[in-house]
Amino acid sequence: MQYPEAKEKFLQTWGTLGSSWGISRSMAQVHALLLISPDPLSTEEVMEELQISRGNANMNIRDLMDWGLVFKELKAGERKEFFRAEKDIWKVAKQIIKERRKREIEPLFSVLEDIKQVEGDKNNRKHQELIKAVTNIEGVVEKADFALEKAIKLDENALVGALFKLFK
Template sequence: MTVDFKEAKNKFVQTWGALGSQWGINKTMAQIHAFLMVSSTPISMEEIMEELQISRGNASMNLRALMDWGIVYKEFKQGERREFFTAEKDLDELATKIARERSKREIKPALKVLKEVSSINDTSSVEAKHFVDQTKKLYDFVAKADTMIDKVTEYKDNWLTKLIVKMMG
């Protein structure tokens, strides 16, 4: 491993970790994912701990979380006791899984609340009318965006390209 490669890899992992934080994904989780993304072979927990200088517990919990998101897989190696991990490397698949998971965990529950609060029966004040009107609009908008995520992730391959082609036409 040349020094340049080592540096580049490290920079990538660090940057991805920082970016993750800004999007509400914890730093280590993003870093482990980044590391696995650019690794060409399955990696043991030991090696992840070593590379990212993190504890066993941290590695274990974040690998679990990544597997729950469906973007990291456990692999078993012939004649090896240890578990190895690989990342989903297909980017269409990766984006699809992240979109679906965020929809399920965050957008759907938010929609539920929006529907609920926009259903109050109060027209006694301008404020109340505006509230109902605005939250209904928000519900429609978010629901539409969520539908789009569903539609878009139904495409198996290359949906982003296809979508852009459609947009241009």
């Protein structure tokens, strides 16, 4: 396999991975492109490389910046904006976890708390089952959230080490 094919495969793989985790395919592809680019790229270059429109390129780059995965870089004497990705994948993973915690876990909690306030016959089986499920979910989400919060404060080897010791 030659470079162009390998590169294409990488872009596809990262895109597919992203879309199976609820991240838009082309946002993941733009990210992939920046991950393997030795130098920062301009919007034009992203458009050219991925064969996508200006609007699409611009919006995905912007979203990647909102996620804290991509940064704007200015070149001396150039008016154009250039973009580079964080390349340390453990930092990338931590950043994604951090963002998803903020975007999803917090709102989820607030909805679950709402639902638990359901009024009505406390002896009704459906009513009980709903409250039971919601309470159970809250417990697991709370613990998973705690685990993730701690995990992203560690470096990758410390995390592996800690879990390893539990099974030695």
